Amino acid sequence: MNKKREKKKFKRKNIKISNIELTDIDHFTDDEISEEKRAEKKLIEKGKTSNKRNLKLERGRILEVRSNYKCLVKIGDKELFCTLGGRFKQVNFETKSIITAGDYVNVDVSGDSRIEEIIDRTNTLSRFSDNDFQIEIIIASNIDQVIITSSYKDPQLNLGLIDRYICAAKISNITPVICINKIDLAESLKEIKQTGSFYEKLGFQVIYTSIKKGEGITELKELLKDKDSVFSGHSGAGKSSLINKLQPDLKLRTAEISDYHRKGIHTTTRSRLLEWDFGGYLVDTPGIKTFGLHRNDKEKIPGIFPGLSVLTGECKFFNCTHSHEMECGIKKAVENGSYPVERYESYLRILESL
Ligand SMILES: Nc1nc2c(ncn2[C@@H]2O[C@H](COP(=O)(O)OP(=O)(O)O)[C@@H](O)[C@H]2O)c(=O)[nH]1
Ligand SMILES: [Mg+2]
Ligand SMILES: [Zn+2]
Known part of the structure; x- marks a missing residue:
């Protein structure tokens, strides 16, 4: 441990004296390091590093x-x-x-x-490769929030996906915000707001938007201001439309990507930060699925799934997964109606998928 720290220190110091080639520094023994240090001192004495030190x-x-x-x-x-x-x-x-x-x-x-x-980095937004290895692919870092976007209809509101994104965001230490779009397609707002209130009661921010009617856009802008955000959600939920509404001249690549491919023009699928004119950044992720859960995170799900942690008092086992166990506080809560059965089923689906 100490040796490691020593080496790290050495590395850091050397970064500023960079006309010494730092090849294979990790493989140096302590003796070799002190030798290097002596050499470094010599160089400094000779004043040869003066350019690089400025x-x-x-x-x-x-x-x-x-x-x-x-x-x-x-x-x-x-x-x-x-x-x-x-x-x-x-x-x-x-x-x-x-x-x-x-x-x-x-x-x-x-x-x-x-x-x-x-x-x-304070956090990273990552997805995982689809193969068995689930290799982490970092999309962006130091992100404040993910705007989980789902449309009320066309495509149908997908609370299961919202739950999944909430878990992924929490694991990544990124604040999840729920955006329910296309509320102009709802017969009554009361009904949607009831759906959203489950999350609101748990402290999540939920906003209701419509491009057609211009609703919730000011609220969304206020939320994005001076923060770094990424939009995630089902294709067709209205993410691009919302972003275009917020700032029409933002040069998003999301929409064009498939056209480019068809024309055989090479386009990068790397993410990038775009600056909002009202402050803060948007992470543009052309053709990239923004979030994933790693199977190693499975055991974290019981602790972070919305609304579960306050109900675990009656679980017999401290590490209860609320699935196969007897004497489970969550199962009881589902039975007596104090926890919604739909959310519990969504929880089980996430567990099983990992
Ligand atoms: N009725 C209605 N349609 C919308 C709204 N927002 C987006 N759409 C439509 O939904 C479709 C998908 O939108 P898009 O922004 O491409 O979704 P994305 O895949 O999430 O980026 C488009 O035809 C939009 O015109 C809305 O608030 N209300
Ligand atoms: Mg889009
Ligand atoms: Zn339990």
């Missing part, structure tokens, strides 16, 4: 990654193409997402715009 670091945010080592960074009012120093490749060679849209970075703006430091 870094002019500025904090920026990655808007889009163009390749593993090249990206577009917003620094102040400017957008700058930056490269990633070679040493990052060595430190993190096993993960594909060394950098991702949303990362905060320190860039040396005195020279060739190299990223000198990547700030620790």
Whole structure:
């Protein structure tokens, strides 16, 4: 542990003295490290590192990654193409997402715009590969909220999907917000609001919107302002329509992607951050399924599924999964009607799917 920390410290220090090649630093023994340190000291004494030590670091945010080592960074009012120093490749060679849209970075703006430091992420928005390995693919980082969008009708309101997205968001430490769109298609608002009230009572924000009637758009804008958000939900729920309504000139790629493919034009499916003119960012995820649950997260579901945790007092087992167990507080609550059976079934479906 201590040795590891030593090495880390060494790595960090060396980042600023970067005309020493840092190949294979992880494999150095402590002896070799102290040798390196002596060499480093010598170099400093000779003053050979003076150029590189005059870094002019500025904090920026990655808007889009163009390749593993090249990206577009917003620094102040400017957008700058930056490269990633070679040493990052060595430190993190096993993960594909060394950098991702949303990362905060320190860039040396005195020279060739190299990223000198990547700030620790507060969270990541990830999906998992469809194969058995379920490899994590990071879509974006440092995101505040996910706007879980479902239409009231066409396609039919899908509460099961909302539950699933809520779980995925919570696991990722991203705040879920529920947006029920196309309320103009509802016979009565009372009915939808009753549906939404289950989530509202549990402290979730629920907004009701209609593009057709312009309802809830101001409220949605208020919610997005100065935050970094991503829209998730069924295709056809109205995500693109909502975004276009909020800011018509936002250059979304979501809609065009299939056309481009048909024409055989290569388009990237990488995510990127787009800036709202009212403050905050939108994560644009063309052709990317934004969220996934990893099978390893299965045991977290009982603790995070909406409304369950307050009812577990009567569960006999502290690690009750509320499925096959006897003497279960949740099952009792479902039987006596204090927890909706539809939500319980949705919970079981998520568990089974993992
Ligand atoms: N009636 C009604 N239709 C809507 C509303 N919002 C979107 N739509 C329609 O729903 C369809 C799918 O919308 P789109 O934004 O492409 O959905 P996305 O797949 O979630 O991006 C389009 O034909 C829209 O015109 C709404 O509030 N009311
Ligand atoms: Mg769309
Ligand atoms: Zn239980």
